[in-house]
Each structure stands twice: as C-alpha cells, then as structure tokens.
Amino acid sequence: MSDLLQRLRARGWRMTAQRRVVAEVLAGEHVHFTADEVLARATSRLPEISRATVYNTLGELVSLGEVIEVATDGRAKRYDPNAHHPHQHLVCSGCGAIRDVHPSGDLLAELPESERFGFTVSEAEVTYRGLCPDCGPG
Amino acid sequence: MSDLLQRLRARGWRMTAQRRVVAEVLAGEHVHFTADEVLARATSRLPEISRATVYNTLGELVSLGEVIEVATDGRAKRYDPNAHHPHQHLVCSGCGAIRDVHPSGDLLAELPESERFGFTVSEAEVTYRGLCPDCGPG
DNA sequence: GTATTGACTTGGACTATGTCCATCGTAGGA
DNA sequence: TCCTACGATGGACATAGTCCAAGTCAATAC
Structure with a gap:
C-alpha cells in the first residue's frame, strides 16, 4: 500500500493529501468501488475533498496502470486496485x-x-x- | 426480420407502430446501435416517437432474449440484434x-x-x- | 362497425454519472 | 522563506437513463 505511494512518488507525482487519501482508500480494500464510493470513503477522512479531484485521481491511477477500470454493466464504472495480477x-x-x-x-x-x-x-x-x-x- | 415481428406477436405483444419501428431498426442492421442511435433512426421513420418508448422497447426486447445489451465501456449501452447466435x-x-x-x-x-x-x-x-x-x- | 378497456405512448421532470473550467491553494525546489 | 507551476475546488454543464400522470389506441367482444 505504501508501495503504491512510493511508486507514485517515484513517477513524479506531487503528493497531496487528497491523492494520498484516494490511493489509500483503493489500496486498503480488495473490493471494487465505484467513484462515488471512493468519494464517500475519502470524504470521511478528508471532508473537503471534491468530486472532481476523486475523478481526476482515479483517472490518473488508471493511466499509470495502477488501477483497472471495470465497466461490467451500464452503471457506474468500478475501480480495481489489483492491477498487477492479471485476472x-x-x-x-x-x-x-x-x-x-x-x-x-x-x-x-x-x-x-x-x-x-x-x-x-x-x-x-x-x-x-x-x-x-x-x-x-x- | 418479420420473423422477429412474428415471434413478438406470438408472445402476446401488442403490435404498435412504435414497437415495429424499433424492432425494424435493429433487425435491419448488423451493427450495434446505442439507444440514441436507435432513437434517431426510429424518429426518421416515425417522427413523434418518444425517447421513453425507445428505452422501454429496447428493455423488453432484451428481457425477451431477442436482443443483447452490450456495455463495453462506461458510455452508452449498445444493442446487439444477433442474439440467436452465440458470439x-x-x-x-x-x-x-x-x-x-x-x-x-x-x-x-x-x-x-x-x-x-x-x-x-x-x-x-x-x-x-x-x-x-x-x-x-x- | 362500434364500444370498451387496459396496455402502450408521451413529454417533461428527475436522477445518476461524469466532465469542464476559472479561480484559488500549496508542494516542493531554489 | 519565497515562487511558481501543478493540483484542488465547486459549480455549471453534459450525457445516459428512469419515472410518472395523463392521454391514446390495438385488440377483443358484441
């Protein structure tokens, strides 16, 4: 988990409280949250975090290959932190x-x-x- | 194609102009339209058809197994009329x-x-x- | 052919999910 | 400690889809 934070730092991420919280929410669980669920959990740790930031951060994590975006139905996308093990x-x-x-x-x-x-x-x-x-x- | 209309009739569908048009739009093409694309094509044949009816009809066709709903990304669902051939x-x-x-x-x-x-x-x-x-x- | 009726359609309001943007704040280097 | 570019904010906007009350009409019965 702090592995993740280290990898992000190594890739030149500016480490902000918001990004840390989003990364921790994902890495701390083996479930597949929707963006809204991530937002809810992030908000409970950092009340002033905004929706846009959660979406931005999730998008960046996906681009970096740290997280996989899963669209199993027509509803909200889910984010799968288990990106380093093909499944x-x-x-x-x-x-x-x-x-x-x-x-x-x-x-x-x-x-x-x-x-x-x-x-x-x-x-x-x-x-x-x-x-x-x-x-x-x- | 009129096969489809006959199957629907046999299953107790009340055959309305709207349903016929939606079924024909789907059955007439081998592409995978979004609901909006179906609406656009249906509208060109039956200008007063409503969005709600297109969604209702597509949902019914999916329930009946005549059409498959495909969600390949987080965008609009697509409708695949090729439901009777596994692929x-x-x-x-x-x-x-x-x-x-x-x-x-x-x-x-x-x-x-x-x-x-x-x-x-x-x-x-x-x-x-x-x-x-x-x-x-x- | 006409009457009847309940299934179907309508359009507009509403919800859910996601994106954009101008402005403000701050992490990290000098 | 200061600067500045990168990141955060929140509110407007966009897109996809759902719901509902009221009106319409296909199919059946006569």
Missing part, C-alpha cells in the same frame, strides 16, 4: 458483487486469425456472470 | 467499433470449481480489445 471478473447478476477469478487457458490464443478482421488484438477480458451464494439459484 | 465482441480501442467474433474453446469450462466461490455461473462473455485496421497500430 478476470465474476459478477453476480443479482446484487452486482464482483470477485476476481483466474481462468485457465489462453484467451488471446483462442481468437483465430480468421476472426481478427485486421485488428491488432492486444487484450482479452472475460466477465463470468451468475448468482452468488447469497442471491442463490432458487 | 463474443472485438472492440476497437481507438474508435469504439464493434465486430462479432467466434473464439474457439469453452470459456465456462475454463473457470475451475475452485475459482467459483459458490456462485452458480451461467454465462461467460469475452471482450477482445485492440486497434482496427483504420486506427492502426502504427
């Missing part, structure tokens, strides 16, 4: 909860040349959907 | 264009039991990302 997501269709998962197989290799239409394909991202134990299959 | 999506990181693709392999099978955390997993959805020939890697 995929399992989403509950009931309550929206997200778990990180690690499927076997090489997804990129599974897209044959004939299905690439001249694209330079660089990334494959899977979303598994189902019901979590709480929402249950009935 | 995945290849998205251009440059311009947002979407192609339907058919990877090999069984995605669901690639998620080991130990990675399911008690979920009842029913669906796996892949998004390949890269640059299309127009946006180019160079």
